[in-house]
Amino acid sequence: MDDFDVVVVGGGINGTGLARDLAGRGWRVLLAEAQDLAQHTSSSSTKLVHGGLRYLETYEFSLVAKALREREVLLRSAPHLIQPLRFVLPHAPHLRPAWMIRLGLFLYDHLARRELLPGSHGLRLAGSIYGEPLRPEFTRGFVYSDGWVDDARLVVANAQCAQAHGAAVLTRCAVTQATRSAHHWTVTLQTGRTVQARALVNAAGPWAERFLRDRTQGQGGQALPARGLRLVKGSHIVVDQRFTHDHAYIFQNPDGRIVFAIPYQERFTLIGTTDVELPEHELPPARALIDAAEIAYLCDQASRYLARPVTPADVRWTYAGVRPLLDEGGSASSVTRDYLLETDTAGGAPLLNVWGGKLTTYRKLAEDGASQVGQLLGEARRPWTASALLPGGDLGPHGVDIDAFTAALQARHPDRPATTVRRLARAYGSRAADLLAAPPGAEVAPGLHESELRHLVDHEWARSADDVLWRRSKLGLHFTAAQQAAVAGWFQAG
Template sequence: MSGCSFLFDLLRSDWLNQPRHPGWSPEVSSVDALVVGGGINGAGIARDLAGRGLSVLLCEKDDLAQHTSSASTKLIHGGLRYLEYYEFSLVRKALAEREVLLKSAPHIMRPMRFVMPHDPGMRPVWMIRAGLFLYDHLARREVLAGSNTVKLHEHPSGAPLKPGFTRGFEYSDGWVDDARLVVLNAIDAATHGAEVLTRWRCIDAQRGDTHWRATLRNEVTGDQRVVSARSLVNAAGPWTGQFLAEHAHVRDPKSLRLVKGSHIVVPKLFDHDYAYIFQNTDRRIIFAIPYEGEFTLIGTTDVEHDGAVGEARIDAGETQYLCEQASRYFARAITPADVVWSYSGVRPLLDDDSGDPSAVTRDYLLDLDTAQAPLMSVWGGKITTFRKLAEEAADRLAPSLGAKRGAWTRHAYLPGGDLGPWIGAAQRPDTDIQRFTQALAARHPDVDPTLIRRLARNYGARADLLLKNGLGPLVVPGLHEAELRYLHQHEWARSADDVLWRRTKLGLHLDAAQRAAVAQWCESNWEPMAAQTAGAGKARSEMTWN
């Protein structure tokens, strides 16, 4: 059935004549690909497909990155511990992607050195050295330095540790602002012509021979839209199986293992820039990472999740576990009373029958069904390999849609990442952002240097979009009206939580009264979208602060 006949049959059917919600519109959008899910995989696939000249619509029932994709450990890493599970292909793929990503967005990513204190009662020295040798050589490195052994009493990382730890191992990985990574992919998708809809749920998808007919509902107003799509991409993360069964009416024997990962944030435990990887008595590992200047991020747990996907919360046992394991290494004991913030996310891991949640593969599977109109389902995955996942998905899906362009993202900058017009030729991601920050400060000498550094790290070259007409009145310390308006107009921010916990992490630096002041400003100034601040309550259910 041709696209024209599909639309003609739809328009003449009784379906369109049924009574509808007062806000319902009979307009039918026609696109090459409808992407369901606004996490890192959905945003990455939408970006890649749009950049190949295809028409794309991305819908997300909540905010971009509201769930799993903002609840990671914030690492771009190969996954050193995956080597113990013989996941060599996954580790090699992730290691190769580290530098691709670091170069694409030096403002939201940076190289980071990790130190593993050696515990003689855990893995032997030879095993760690062998693992680090593989880590250094499984993929080519241009930016990241190799590993080495350190004497902790002579190394800055040794100072906060218990004196019994004398030897350590140092290696490289990367840090990323995970929620901003999702937003930048969505911005780039929109720049290439995609339509991005947040707070729109796909409530029904009917499959035909050549097209899907999907019904989208605005979660705030109740309005509905109908979309005719030549293909459907199911990137719903933890909801992948549920979406197939309940909304796309497709049966699939595959299943996801839903594993909750929780993190705690405490006042900073050390003054240097190194991160730690600690071996636990249960043979798992946790990280302790410098975070937001004033804090240390500790995580993560691996706990089977049996509750509602969108309602994952850290429990007392997880908090105690993270405190106890970190306290085995730090000279200063960490207790639950030290926790100032925590967050939890549900990882959608492809079920491989592993008994231990920590052993479940972090690799992904792309399932393309072309029996009728194409259906691509994304199972599993991790932030580090999102770009490669999106490229592979587009490589498989785009030919049947008549894409005008092939793979293109490997050497492309994410929005704000091209600092060349400011600093000239790129050198290293970490030094490039420093040079850019200096250039931005020189162009705006009247702006506080601390704010300049934050804006440079958050927005990169796009910082000029919110600075060019002045910052406007101060709403709360460190946050001006110009930034709030920019986030609303250019980054789909619709609530205070969108701003404070995903687009920025300013919520950590503000007290309850100041967070409430931001919420009040958004409600008063984002009309007629003020009703969408109702989503703030959902976001808080996944994050807690003390």
């Protein structure tokens, strides 16, 4: 029987972040994920690293400040995966007065130290390239800064970092049973393998409560106490690009919610998100799906602002995820996105449950959680991730300037198409140099060669075409059905 210090259940952003932090502090860690890394919630976000401007209206100043601090940390840690993004907020006077928006943006600029991003300012939309895609009644607005992130690749980078520090990372390997004794957990994996751990971390996201109820046992076989979660589905649509500049939009809606329209994958626009609360009796679905009402809602809200209306027929792709939110009452859109780390030692070996959270604060959640695990184990060890780079994040003399890094990479490989070099640079960062230097092998689909597929299998836990086309990349958006089938055929050929 193998022995570990900590078993982490869940291969989303919180689970991989915790595994990374724990392993980097020297603990023996096993991460077990039932399916692919980031297969559900953590690849279904709006792809933003942001403070959450709208949370100021619900007075969540602490959450916003924490997220804004983390925004700077993350921009430095993975400049290939996370880049600055400017947002245009068209002013709709009947929804929020200009003074309120100016005050909110002032707070947003100053609640945390800001070094990498420019501040906010007013904007005359009429005659501006940022006003051109909008309906003519929107004549003024505001501009502010946040960040864009490749969410699924961020999860993979954390798993790679955890593995580099000695963690065992198992995908498609569910924990089928975790039994507690006085001093350790006995954990049975889907493969039949059994391991022992001094502590257990439940980072199963929407499945966290279900995991405790169905897969764990305390001493004497008793059930472990769980916390109720509100499961809220967030859905997005992707349409052909509605504007060619590099800014995103944030649209205020009459229902009090906001919708983003974001430049996506060079020639598309990403529009989201919704907040649809799942019925209490409905378990988290294996694959959340957008419904017709959500598509209509997103199209309608975007069309209130965009001069060229968005219709359901325009939708090229959709995705949806289930967010596990702390149950504090109120509407789904007003429920806090903050996290709660809950420790339990009353029944024997330590347990840490992760409830809630948002992508932007995952590193801080992991840091806090690892510190709590250390206290439970009686081995306090110093945090380390605040100044650490993620794999691929060292761009050398280019610092956080991914465009300069890409230009230098292109200069070293003038024979490779610029679109391929740009995609590899943003996906792999400094590791793209090795991919470009290696013999590419056969081209399986446009711009996707065997060498990259082998890398994804050998170093990024990819096991299927979907893992590559919709999580490790978004090439599925660009490929025809026949080209997608060619990638699936490569995997089937083994």
